Amino acid sequence: NPELEKIRTEVLHSKGEDEKLAKNVASQLSTIHAAYLFSGCGRSALAQICTVISSTPACSNTAVTSSWKDLGFQLGLTFHQICCIENYKYSDCTENVLKTYAQNMNATLDKVIMALYELKRYDAVSMAYPYLLALEKYARREQVVRTEEEDSGYHSVDGLESVEPTHDGILRPSGLRHLRSQLYITLRNLEIPVSDQTTHDNKIEDNHQQAMIANRPRPQNKNKCSKRVMLTFAKDGEKIAYNVAAQLRKARGQYLPIGVLILDEHTELVEANPEQFITHYFPQMDYIIPIITPKYLETIDKNSVSETSLSSAIDTRYVQMIHTLMVKYYVGNSCRNDKFRSIIPDCHVNSILKDTRMKRDLVLQAFVTESKLETLAMRILKKK
Structure with a gap:
């Protein structure tokens, strides 16, 4: 049937374009941290992704299209975290999935895009595409401004800015730590205290490391202010x-x-x-x-x-x-x-x-x- 063949060709072409778009966007966002989705500029992209994904029923037995649960598992959330998110009645499930993922230091946006790609949710990528491009420009511009401020020794208030490491090439927003504090306790990655035995076993090594640190010249605190x-x-x-x-x-x-x-x-x-x-x-x-x-x-x-x-x-x-x-x-x-x-x-x-x-x-x-x-x-x- 020529008409069916024509429709089939159009669908395959459209799918190919969507796949290409997703891969290109992922490549552009490979160094942008996912926490930027919760910044002023990134919320527009966040809203588009949440609207598309959260509107899909999450019933795994009947749903043909992947839902927020599938996205959560794809991004590495645990079974218990998924269940907790499902029980939060007054907040958006997709937003909680992305926020839980974004608390990790290495949570880059390209992984979110590739997760949507693997789930064949090209519609979410397509809807958020223009806002993701604006987010990328905003993130890179913010990093330039922050670098200039650090080089000049200026910050508005001592200790207010984040001190997250940036030597790994990932661009992180200054509010990453604050974002973690907004998560429900059941979704946070809490640090587990080191046991007394482990501390005793590592005592010699720790003392050696502390001695090395003590001998290093201390960097000047650029953020110091009097009042x-x-x-x-x-x-x-x-x-x-x-x-x-x-x-x-x-x-x-x-x-x-x-x-x-x-x-x-x-x-x-x-x-x-x-x-x-x-x-x-x-x-x-x-x-x-x-x-x-x-x-x-x-x-x-x-x-x-x-x-x-x-x-x-x-x-x-x-x-x-x-x-x-x-x-x-x-x-x-x-x-x-x-x-x-x-x-x-x-x-x-x-x-x-x-x-x-x-x-x-x-x-x-x-x-x-x-x-x-x-x-x-x-x-x-x-x-x-």
């Missing part, structure tokens, strides 16, 4: 906040630079769980510095509903949450303000000081104008 501060600002204070951060990060004589935390500079770490990230780092900061603008006062006013845009910095979406933490700290500290120092932009001084919302907010009363920023920086550095 840590977190900036909080609304949309109309975003540009000013970055100017303030640049000034505070400068070295001043004998003092190390001030480490400045801006949420939007750590997107991969923050987006996994913004509230947890903020509540974790808030108490570690020496100071919280609000940039007080008209929009900032409007945002913290519970009687008004502020509009936030996804295109703006992450910081603008969590102004009210950070302000609430400030108030709770202030009350718990017997109404003593030893942690908050506000900055009022010079162009808004008159209007801000006349605003009743500013007058009645006790946590904002210790402030300087933008032109007095250097004075504030020296006070922060000299604080014991």
